[in-house]
Amino acid sequence: MAGLGEMMFRTLATFVAGVLLAGPALAAEYHEAPALAALVAQGKLPPVAQRLPQAPEVVQPVQSIGHYGGVLRTAVRGDSDHNAILKMVGNMGLTRWSMDYSKPIANLAESWATNEDASEYTFKLRAGLKWSDGVPFGADDVLFFVNDLLPNKQFFQSPPSQYVINGQPMRAEKIDDSTVKISFAGSYLRFPWVLATPLGQHPVLYAKHYCQQFTPMYNPDLPKLLTEAHQPDWPTLFRQKCGDIEIPARWSNPDKPVMDPWVISTPYTGGGTQVVVRRNPYFWQVDPAGNQLPYIDSVNMKVIGDIQTMLLAAIGGQFDLLVRHINTINNKPVLAQHAAEGGYSLVTLSPTDSSAMALWFNETELDPKLRPLMRNHDFREALSLAIDRDEINDIVFLGQSKPWQVGPLPGDKFYNEKLGTQYTQYDPDTANQMLDKLGLAKRDGDGMRLLPDGSKLFLSIDAMTADTAAIDVAELVKKQWAKVGVNIGINTMERSLYYERAQNNAYDIGTYAVPSGLNATSDPRALIAIQTLDSRQSLPWVKWYSTGGKAGEEPSDSMKQRMKLWDQWKQASSEQQADQLFSQICALAADAFEVVGTVQGVTTFGIRSNKLMNVPTSMPNGWDYPNPAPTLPQQYYFAN
């Protein structure tokens, strides 16, 4: 992440120069897929040089220059798995992640510059970009979202927070057809990072020439359209036709123009059994030899409801690439065992999670007898010392990880040794002594500790039935804590009830992985209580923060301090200042020690067909980095 400042302030000179040097000198040297060439010959499609931008981005293939053809077979689940499609084909924002997930780089914007306090960004779009239907893409499309849709109260009841600074949504100004200036009501150093994540795709998601017909601002005949479509209001119709970042409808309209390498042709619908995306003839990247990408003709995603069925198809060699759903650590042996006969290799998915499984002690516990304990640093420290993390690592994670609390992983620039490694040694004797001192020295006939008033000490751990790792870890923790006389129950439940109980603050300890071990600032939910669904150290604190103190419950002093630092971090105008603020947050979180981790995020494995080339042997596995899309599947190809 170093060099953020330089990156933002330098003009794109170096980048453009690189592109020109590497790229073909003449338009005539561009090549295209045979199927497209045939359409050109029939006069149904303009020649490739006219479909590409003036200076298409030249993508360096991972291994070698490929050739055209083939169908990539993969899978999605039948319910709410639309993001699998996003992660496969839909990651073309103004910026995108560098393949190693270290920084945002130029994408649809070939460069950007910002003013001194990082409140204004000027994006230079690649000249001559076209939507998948051949209509030019430009500043007007960005303005359509930023100025027409974003502030519209019917479209967004309140605008998504990633576009809001100091309570004001961003504004866009057109400099020329391929230059846009986006301004904020304050500094927003992080904006290019946000644009590289899936949630930052809005500005380039909607083709104005197509989507404007579904808005009252541009279509006076809209009521007629609404009646025909039997839709109550225009935002519903709009989202049905043009989608939104993460709803299934994004993948249900083949007529919607996109900037992605492949265009939906068999949509993702409730009754669908497969989803097919086909080559975008106007895609704007080429390889160093001047071949228009993507190499692969289409991606065929089979809709499979059951993960075991998916695994079975995977070991049968029926997928060319699958890095989702089957990538749990306990599947590694079976995947490895069948690799030869299935004709595939394992792809290493390096974890972006900080902790593979953490215990989120509820700081705002409802039970008044337990509450002082839950908020007591020493109580959590003692219980942390009573966890045998090596045993958890060996049994649940096949020895693939190492003991860890929470926070940025080694290698991240915010790595804080204390935050990550304090109290990770297994020391039941010290734990026993500490618990005795906390007034829990009395025990019942089973050797389990009693609260000072003589009632039994009992904590329940909530876990989702689908989250088998959480349940397995909880079982081991139950056994380990029993040795120091702490009795817990494991409360497994369906996903919706698990989240409902969290929202009602009706749990003692939550179990969940901790994200953001890399790129620590992207989702610091375990360090600061700001994530409305999953900051389980206390959701009333989150509410207090998000409502500016009007609702919820006032957090501890340390947490309030971190929230303040976080607000300052968001407004920081220099990288140095921002980094310093975030380091303070980490230090405070280490002292407060709210979330008890077990082991580091664990490496998992996906599969790729041995014939599929240019797939990196290892890729980060995450949501902000929606793999495999940032590794550019458009440059994958099939060996003969």
Add this chain to the structure above:
Amino acid sequence: MARFITRRLLGMIPFIFLVSITVFLLIKLTPGDFVSNYAASLAASGETVDDAMLASMRARYGLDQPLLIQYWDWISGVARGDFGYSFEWQQPVVSLIGERIGLTLVLSLSTLFFTWAIALPIGVYSAVRRYSIGDYIFTFLGFVGLAVPGFLIGLVLMFVGVSVFHTDVGGLFSPTYTNAPWSIARVGDLLKHLWVPMIILGVSGAASLIRIMRANLLDQLNQPYVDTARAKGLSELTLLVRYPIRVALNPFVSTLGFILPQLVSGSVIISIVLNLPTAGPLLLQALLGQDQYLAGAFLLLLCAMTVIGTLLSDILLALLDPRIRFQ
């Protein structure tokens, strides 16, 4: 007869109305709503969604309205034949159900015929040749069929298919035909795939039917009227088919009412494991995701089918069994 049918049909209207209230309340009783489920399902796979987006969705789908208004919006639409929109898929509920109901019927009916074609003859054989080697073999197989869950048989068959025969996993079509328009070749492809789920779905049903048929028939075979018929010189086959089997069929027909809704919901788990494009998995998804209009439509459909099925079985019973008369 006509009066009986009319009376039953009219009685269905208030019944279905009460059912609709129950169905709606049941869906609403579960914790959370569609939007909180949507957020939870994203969060559970490590994905995030903005709070403002969630609030907008809730307002757009009317989930912030009082329960009574939500119910009225739904039921008044249903009365007009408009079953509403699926929140998740942004498609009309009717077209979603329609997409899947056709193949569901094909699969369910063929399974039903398969079950009966196997169970009735074997049941009769087992009863007539009681305690023979054949009876023991069928009894053994029957209990295995009853005891092993269908999805397990499905997984094992698929594993063998994949690792030994390198076949496709599940589904009702090969990849080539999945989205092809209907043609003779596509029907052929369907038939090639249909027999696997048909057998898996049929096995446990057939096993229990064999037991029922055997027990029923054993009851009848010792009745005096059978001896009388035999004494009068009827051949064994004619005798069996004309009297005791006809009586023994009675429980089959009276449970016909429950077979209709089973066509839709009976095979959910197996359909998910075998990845069949039938209605069951969609119903389960809708319930889990609290996609209330889709789930509501399904449940209403199931209830209506049960009511109609019971009516049909009553009529058939009257035709089959001379002891039953309308008052």
